Amino acid sequence: WPVYAAEIDAIMTLKRTRNAVVLAHNYQTPEIFHCVSDIVGDSLALAREAMTVDADVIVLAGVHFMAETAKLLNPSKTVLIPDLGAGCSLADSITPADVRRLRAAYPGVPVVTYVNTSAAVKAESDICCTSGNAKAVVESLGVDRVIMLPDEFLARNIAAQTDVKIISWSGHCEVHELFTAQEVRDLREDYPGVVVLAHPECAPEVVAEADFSGSTAAMQAYVARERPAKLVLLTECSMSDNVAVLHPDLDFVRPCNLCPHMKKITLRNIRRSLETMQHAVEIDPSVADRARLAVERMLAVK
Ligand code: 13P
Ligand code: SF4
Numbered sequence: 001w002p003v004y005a006a007e008i009d010a011i012m013t014l015k016r017t018r019n020a021v022v023l024a025h026n027y028q029t030p031e032i033f034h035c036v037s038d039i040v041g042d043s044l045a046l047a048r049e050a051m052t053v054d055a056d057v058i059v060l061a062g063v064h065f066m067a068e069t070a071k072l073l074n075p076s077k078t079v080l081i082p083d084l085g086a087g088c089s090l091a092d093s094i095t096p097a098d099v100r101r102l103r104a105a106y107p108g109v110p111v112v113t114y115v116n117t118s119a120a121v122k123a124e125s126d127i128c129c130t131s132g133n134a135k136a137v138v139e140s141l142g143v144d145r146v147i148m149l150p151d152e153f154l155a156r157n158i159a160a161q162t163d164v165k166i167i168s169w170s171g172h173c174e175v176h177e178l179f180t181a182q183e184v185r186d187l188r189e190d191y192p193g194v195v196v197l198a199h200p201e202c203a204p205e206v207v208a209e210a211d212f213s214g215s216t217a218a219m220q221a222y223v224a225r226e227r228p229a230k231l232v233l234l235t236e237c238s239m240s241d242n243v244a245v246l247h248p249d250l251d252f253v254r255p256c257n258l259c260p261h262m263k264k265i266t267l268r269n270i271r272r273s274l275e276t277m278q279h280a281v282e283i284d285p286s287v288a289d290r291a292r293l294a295v296e297r298m299l300a301v302k
Contacts, residue, residue: 004031007267011036014274020057020080022270023050023070026216027236027262028061034245036270037061042217043069043115044130048299050074059273063088063261064281068119071281072292079281082269086261090116090201093171094150099124102147106167110141112148113294116173119283121150123290128298131200132215134158138166140301153177157200157207175259176201179234183255184209187232191253195228199235206234223247236262 008031015022015036023046024037033040039049043066050058050070057078060067065088067081099111099121113125114134122128129137129148135158138146146164148155150171159166179202187194197219198210207213212222219233220243232253233240244252273279283291 004035004267007271008035010271011267011274014271018057018274018277019055020059020274021053021055022059022061023053023066025062025066025262026220026242027238027259028242028265029238029263030241030245031267032061032265032270033238033242036267040242042130042132042215044132044215045217046070047073047115047130047295050079051299053077057274057277059270060281061265061270062086063091063259065091065116065118067281068283068291069115069295071283072119072122072288072295075288075292078277080273080277081279081281082266082273083264084279086264088116088261089174090114090151090171091118091121094121094169096120096124098169099149102149102167102169106145106147109167110143110146112137112141112146114149114151114154115295115298117150119291120287122294123287125294126297127301128294130215130298132217133298133301134200135161137298137301138162138164151201153203154200156204157202157213160204173201175236175257176234177203178257179203179206179255181205181209184234187253187255191230191232193230194253195226195231197222197231197233197235199233202234210234219243223250238262 021038023039051073059080063086071079110126147167149169152168155166155168196210197212198207230251236259237256240252
């Protein structure tokens with residue numbers, strides 16, 4: 001803790017001198033999430049909040065696509081990502097050329113793209129979605145068929161909730177694909193009465209075994225509302241740590257799958273990022289205008 005305290009103090013001072021805010025995703029470690037962040041949330045909340053930031057500098061404590069989304073929505077700000085290697089297996093699973101090939105294979109079918117993609121992939125899309133609004137986005141289009149990419153499991157989980165036919169891609173989240181239906185059955189046997197919450201990036205068989213499925217913000221809201229005495233969150237490790245701080249009376253069972261990309265962000269590199277003003281996210285203007293449109297269309301869906 002003394003080491004953390006020195007880093008936290010330094011970051012607080014730098015935030016003032018740089019006129020900066022720290023936006024942190026729910027998967028950031030508790031010392032980042034609870035001690036230096038100004039705004040926390042799921043991908044959807046971070047996108048919405050980024051748009052209204054007044055400060056000169058946004059430090060995105062999350063992964064690269066989140067920093068790109070913040071830059072798209074608030075282009076006059078300096079958006080910093082403390083480690084350029086903080087990527088995402090979903091974002092890496094698809095290229096702009098793949099999207100163009102899909103469009104050619106399914107002419108006229110709209111492309112719904114998960115925000116866990118590069119700005120260049122978003123630019124090839126009609127509209128974006130997050131795990132928090134995917135069903136609403138798909139149904140907002142008023143069509144009977146959509147292409148939804150790149151997360152195969154999210155697409156299949158949404159397909160189970162809507163009459164719209166969904167053509168999916170083969171991307172997976174390297175964290176959520178590790179959970180299995182057998183693991184859920186074992187958890188129920190080992191922890192009788194446990195309430196199971198699964199992120200929709202988990203395989204459909206896992207979601208089918210769960211009591212609730214939703215984005216990280218939806219999981220957090222479920223916990224606050226239902227207050228299950230014993231629960232397990234099938235998602236990235238730090239999520240349980242962060243939610244448990246808010247509900248010390250609840251018993252969190254913690255199978256732990258770490259996101260190596262989220263874990264690249266540390267107090268130390270947040271501090272360094274504010275000291276050196278690196279790494280500033282820049283997006284090619286020819287890509288940015290089209291990608292912004294896809295994200296803004298998503299934000300317009302109620
Ligand atoms: P949400 O916080 O939007 O549910 O996203 C989860 C995720 O994996 C982000 O990388
Ligand atoms: Fe990507 Fe999965 Fe990590 Fe989220 S948890 S950033 S989807 S690899």
